[in-house]
Structures are given as C-alpha cells and as structure tokens.
Amino acid sequence: MTDSVLSDAATMGLRVVRCWGFLDGAAADGVVLQPEPFRYDEDGFEHLDYAVFRAGQLGLRLVIVLANNWSDFGGIPQYAAWFSAEHDDFFHRRTMRKCYKAWVKHVISRRNRYTGVPYDSEPAVMTWELANEPRCPSDPSGDTLVAWADEMSRHVKRLAPRQLVAVGDEGFYGRAGAADHPYSNREGVAWHRLVRLPTIDYGTFHLHPQQWGEKSPDWGIRWIHDHLRDAADAGVPAVLEEFSWRDDEATRNTVYAAWTAEVEGHDGDGDQFWLLTGRNDDGSHYPDYDGLRVIHPSSTAALFTEHARRMSQGGREFPSQPE
Numbered sequence: 001m002t003d004s005v006l007s008d009a010a011t012m013g014l015r016v017v018r019c020w021g022f023l024d025g026a027a028a029d030g031v032v033l034q035p036e037p038f039r040y041d042e043d044g045f046e047h048l049d050y051a052v053f054r055a056g057q058l059g060l061r062l063v064i065v066l067a068n069n070w071s072d073f074g075g076i077p078q079y080a081a082w083f084s085a086e087h088d089d090f091f092h093r094r095t096m097r098k099c100y101k102a103w104v105k106h107v108i109s110r111r112n113r114y115t116g117v118p119y120d121s122e123p124a125v126m127t128w129e130l131a132n133e134p135r136c137p138s139d140p141s142g143d144t145l146v147a148w149a150d151e152m153s154r155h156v157k158r159l160a161p162r163q164l165v166a167v168g169d170e171g172f173y174g175r176a177g178a179a180d181h182p183y184s185n186r187e188g189v190a191w192h193r194l195v196r197l198p199t200i201d202y203g204t205f206h207l208h209p210q211q212w213g214e215k216s217p218d219w220g221i222r223w224i225h226d227h228l229r230d231a232a233d234a235g236v237p238a239v240l241e242e243f244s245w246r247d248d249e250a251t252r253n254t255v256y257a258a259w260t261a262e263v264e265g266h267d268g269d270g271d272q273f274w275l276l277t278g279r280n281d282d283g284s285h286y287p288d289y290d291g292l293r294v295i296h297p298s299s300t301a302a303l304f305t306e307h308a309r310r311m312s313q314g315g316r317e318f319p320s321q322p323e
Contacts (some may be wrong), residue, residue, distance in 0.1 A: 001286055002051050004278025008296040010058040013308040016126060017055065018241055018272055021048060021064035021107060024074025025081070034074070037082050037099045040106050046113065053114035056124035063241070063272075065168055066104055066156075067131040076131070088138040088188075091148040101155055104128075108159040120160040128156050129168035133206065135187040142174045142190030146197070153199040164201040167194050168241075171205025171227055182212050182223070191227075195236050202269065203231050207243035207259065217245055217255040221262050228266045240271040244292045253303055260307045264314070273304060 009017050023033040023044060033044045055062050068075030076090045083089070083096050090096050108128065111118050119125060130152050136145040153165045173183045174190035195203035205227045207220050214220075224240060231238035240263060245255040256273065263271045277286035277293040285295060294300050 001278045001280055002047070002054060004280075005276055005286075006051070006054050006058055006060060006278075008278055008301075009276060010060060012276075012296055012301055012305045013312070014060070014276075014304070015308070015312070016061045016063060016270065016272065017276075018063040018065065018129075019051060020068070020073060020132075022067050022073060022075070022103075024067075025078040026074075028073055034103055038102055040103075045110065049112045049114050052112055052119070052122055052124050056115065056122070060124065061126035062124055063127040063129055063166070064107075064125060065129040065132045066107065067100065067134075069131055069133045069135055076134075086138075088136050088144070091134075091136050091144050097148075097151070101152070104152070104156060105159060108156065120163065125160075125163055127164040127166050127201070128160060129166050129204070130156070132168050133170050134168065135170075135172075135189060137186060137188050139188045140174075140176070140185040142185065142188055142193060145169075145188050146190060146193050149194055149200070150197050153197055157199040165199055166202055166204050166239075167200060168204055169194060169206075170208075171203070171223075173226075182214075192230060192234070195231060195234055195238070200236075202237035202239060203227070203234075204239055204241050207240060208274075210244075210246055217258065220245075220255070220259050224259060224262045224268070225266060228263070228268050231269075232267075237269040239269055242272065242274045244274045244290075246291050249299060253300055256300065256303055260304075264307070264310060270311070276301075 006017065023031060031044045031047055032041050035041055052062060071077040076087055079090050079096055079099065080087050085093055085096060108120050109118065112122060115122065130149060134145060149167050156165050169189055169191065171191045172187050172189035174185040175183050176185050178184040191205065194200060207223055209217065209219050227238055243259060245252050260271060273294060275293050277295060279285055
C-alpha cells in the first residue's frame with residue numbers, strides 16, 4: 001500500500017505526508033520495529049526505509065512520528081506493559097525515558113538501505129515528531145508533559161540538527177476551570193507552553209470535534225482561529241496536522257471546505273487531513289476502520305487537491321530546515 005498512498009498524495013499535489021515511524025511489541029501484519037525494549041527488527045525497518053525512499057522519489061516530505069499515545073501499533077501502553085507501569089509514568093520514569101531515547105537514537109541514526117543516507121540527513125524527512133497526541137492527565141498543570149517534551153526535543157535536535165522537531169500534540173489549551181474539554185487542563189497538555197520550547201520548531205494541533213464531545217462543525221472554525229492567532233502572537237508557525245468529521249460525503253466535504261478556508265484565510269502554515277488511504281497489494285481499498293478515510297479519486301480528494309493548489313499559489317513556504 002505504500003506505493004499507492006504516496007503516489008496518490010503526489011498526484012493530489014500534497015507536499016508533506018505524516019506517517020508512523022514506530023511499531024512496538026507484537027507484529028502487525030508480520031511487521032514490527034521494536035519487539036521489546038532496546039531491541040530493533042531490521043526486517044521491519046525495511047518498510048520504513050522504502051517509504052522514505054519512495055517519498056523522496058515523488059518529491060514528498062515526511063513528518064515521522066516516533067511514538068503513539070494510544071495502543072494502536074504499540075505506543076505508550078506497550079511501554080507501560082513492558083515496564084509494569086502506568087501510562088503517565090512514560091513521561092517521568094527514568095527507565096522508560098531511557099528506552100524511548102534509545103529508540104529515537106536508533107531510528108534517527110540508522111542508514112536507509114535504499115538511499116544509503118542516514119536518516120538524520122535524509123532530504124525526504126522534514127520533521128521528527130515526539131509522539132502522536134501525547135496526554136498526561138495525572139498532571140493537569142502540564143508541567144510533566146512540558147518537561148518531557150523539552151528533554152526529548154533537545155535529544156532529537158542533537159541527533160538531527162538539520163531537521164525540524166515538533167511535539168505532535170492535539171493543541172489542548174490547559175486552562176484550569178474551562179468547561180470546554182479541549183480548552184481545559186484535564187489532559188495535562190499546555191499548548192501555549194509547548195510551542196514556546198526552544199527546540200520545538202512549530203506548533204501542532206488536531207481537530208476531531210466529534211471524538212471530543214463537540215456537536216457542531218462550527219466549533220472547529222473557532223479552534224482553528226484560536227490556534228493560528230495564538231501561534232502568530234507567539235511568533236511560531238502552527239500546523240493543523242489532523243482533522244476529521246464523520247458524516248456522509250457531501251456533508252463532510254462542506255465541513256472540510258469551511259475548515260480549510262479558515263486555514264487559508266488566516267495565513268495558516270499548513271494542514272493535513274485524517275486519513276489518506278491507498279490500495280492493498282491485491283487491489284482492494286485499505287479498510288475504512290474509523291469511517292474517516294479519504295481515497296483518491298473522490299470528491300473529497302478533489303477538494304483537498306484544490307486546497308493544496310491554493311496554498312501553494314499563496315506563496316506559503318514552510319520554515320526551512322536549520323542550517
């Protein structure tokens with residue numbers, strides 16, 4: 001499916017693709033990257049090597065995510081199982097931080113078997129992302145997650161000084177007493193502090209209103225507006241790197257058109273929808289597990305193609321990699 005989805009992305013005029021760079025614990029479809037702590041599977045890495053190689057051939061840049069808050073493909077729950085710990089221990093227990101840092105070093109320092117280039121020098125790799133949607137609800141102050149992101153982003157930046165680093169968080173605001181869950185501090189995420197860390201190159205935020213208990217797609221307009229405004233005030237770029245709305249295709253297209261227009265209208269630095277899927281090797285479509293997939297060709301894919309064209313014509317250039 002790698003060839004299919006990357007080719008579709010290039011055909012749609014997309015410039016950046018976000019992908020998982022982890023697979024912890026039990027194998028998925030026979031593939032695993034980190035079967036147990038401090039042990040790495042080179043056969044599994046062949047798949048990531050190829051994805052990076054193929055992306056480069058197609059002129060695409062990759063955001064590679066190094067861990068997952070959720071149990072899909074292992075993630076922090078797998079680390080917790082390995083170390084007989086709780087989820088939030090991942091952010092402060094020394095042995096778990098050591099395991100994660102060793103994993104990060106192995107990935108970033110390895111040499112791609114297809115290109116012959118170390119990952120820390122791969123032109124196709126734009127960004128290393130610390131984790132997908134990290135949350136630490138045991139510390140609503142946000143201090144634990146901010147300290148972890150500070151430590152780990154410094155670690156990544158030392159390993160890959162010429163590539164960008166981002167957190168990968170959902171953009172929760174961390175306001176004590178806020179009634180609206182994504183603006184509250186209940187998940188231990190303080191977005192306004194994360195984007196100001198010295199070794200974080202740009203802010204990330206996601207938009208999944210239905211999963212967060214919000215009823216109207218109009219709520220997403222405010223969410224986008226608030227993040228782009230606050231990122232501008234902080235003097236940092238910000239990317240809406242995941243968004244979704246589950247509905248019939250026509251309604252969903254209307255929602256996505258409004259959200260992407262908000263990004264365009266407020267000089268957003270970029271956005272990425274959830275989820276472009278391709279075809280399996282047998283020609284069948286990848287299963288629509290969450291009801292949110294986007295396939296090419298489709299009316300939704302055409303909407304994003306036009307959005308990508310307008311963003312490109314607007315002259316927006318993402319910050320270049322550090323020299």
